[in-house]
Amino acid sequence: MGEDHGIIMETSLQSVDDLGLRMSQMNSKYLALEALLSRIKLQHEPKILDVGCGTGEVTLFIKNKLRAEHIYGVDMDETALRSAKDKGITVFKVDVSREALPFPNNFFDLCTLLDVIEHLENPDYALKEINRVLRRGGYLMLTSPNMAAWYNRLLLLFGMPILGIDLSKEVRCKYPFGVTQVMSNHRRFYTLNSITSLLEFHGFRVIDK
Secondary structure, three states: OOOOOEEEOOOOOOOOOOHHHHHHHHHHHHHHHHHHHOOOOOOOOOEEEEEOOOOOHHHHHHHHHHOOOEEEEEEOOHHHHHHHHHOOOEEEEOOOOOOOOOOOOOOEEEEEEEOOHHHOOOHHHHHHHHHHHEEEEEEEEEEOOEOOOHHHHHHHHOOOOOOOOOOOOOOOOEOHHHOEOOOOOOOOOEOHHHHHHHHHHOOOOEOOO
16 A cells, blocks of 8 residues: 555535525535645646546546646446546546456545545445555545534434435435435445544545544
């Protein structure tokens, strides 16, 4: 494992049904991402991998902010990958919970895992592969909802499920202020402490939170 640095940004953003709130949250997310990207010092012409790139909007945002020439994305959704490819991203269909990343060791300067780890069947395998393809001194930027966020603690206090947890495939929770649960398909939840421990176990050193 060649990676000896990591970087983590914890996000507490959640989607809700109201379009105005979702747009506000999306803008806040991009602002937070931009602030974190400004702290990363990459070499000239860095190679970047977005794990779980989806349709590539965020991938393209990262590419433009870092002025990167070489940016790659992996995902399982073929339709989303076609959209990402149309944006100029080099894409591969990969199930990162069980399939090796199609890149050599020590290949990337930055890997991003943005609101993805909570969906993975096997995050350990994915982190091992990311560690393998990162060059020594490279960065992992990771975001995930915070299970211990103040609003989740408040919801539990009133006997309500935390945001981001699915009651079932058909039933949505109704929260105060007209907020309806959005199906998340999350497999697991993390606190800052637990995800830090997970990253350190797999050879990453957290340098920003």
